[in-house]
Amino acid sequence: MNDQVEKILKIANCFEFMPNSDGSHSQLELPKLFLKAPIKESVTFFGGSFNPFHKGHFACLKLCPEKNILIVPDRNPFKPIISNENVFDQFMELAEELKDTPYSLYPGFMALKNGNPTSSWLPRVKVKEVNLLMGDDSYLSLLTWVEIEKLVSALSKLYVVPRKFTKKDYLVIEKKLLAINPNLEVHYLDEHPYMNISSSELRK
Secondary structure (H helix, E strand, O other), X not given: OOHHHHHHHHHHHOOOOOOOXXXXXXXXXXXXXXXXXXXXXXXXXXXXXXXXXXXXXXHHHHHOOOOOEEEEXXXXXXXXXXXXXXXXXXXXXXXXXXXXXXXXXXXXXXXXXXXXXXXXXXXXXXXXXXXXXXXXHHHHOHHHOOOHHHHHHOOOEEEEEOOOOOHHHHHHHHHHHHHHOOOOEEEEOOOOOOOOOOHHHHHO
16 A cells, blocks of 8 residues: 555544444544544545545535535546556645635545445445435436435435536436435525636636
8 A cells, every 4th residue: 555545544434424434533632733623423425536626616515504514625537547556645635725714634544445335335425314415406406316315315415516507407306316215304405606616617
């Protein structure tokens, strides 16, 4: 295991409510740079490749009314791994960018080489209420995600930020999600000024 991955996994192991933690560390060992407040009763995950993290991502976070939001950077399974990629430095750059915000940051999935469907880990999170925050493009494709029934059944709330689609489009998906989990709360958030910004465009 290279040093970069080892550093990532050591930090990830301190998030004791996450399924990959072996319970050998306490949340108290995590610097405020990574965990802004203890996460016990509720957590809202905001996932993505975040390459780069931009004003649109910040806008999504500010619109969400939940307190304990955990940002989860993950690899894009459709993009090759760069052999000399420095994942720990990437994580620390993002942590520095978020240091003056109330948002926590989990690094564990950055060290993975294979695909990591949300359904493989979210249902195993050891927190009573588990929520997701996502853009409407992800929401409209949600029913195509791996083991979607398992994932949706584990959720309490779903927060959707508008970007490309309409309320009519949303309600079609919502009806199918509620058929899986009638107790799921789906909340549609307000528009924001950075809806047209995308990480892929910024990389060009």
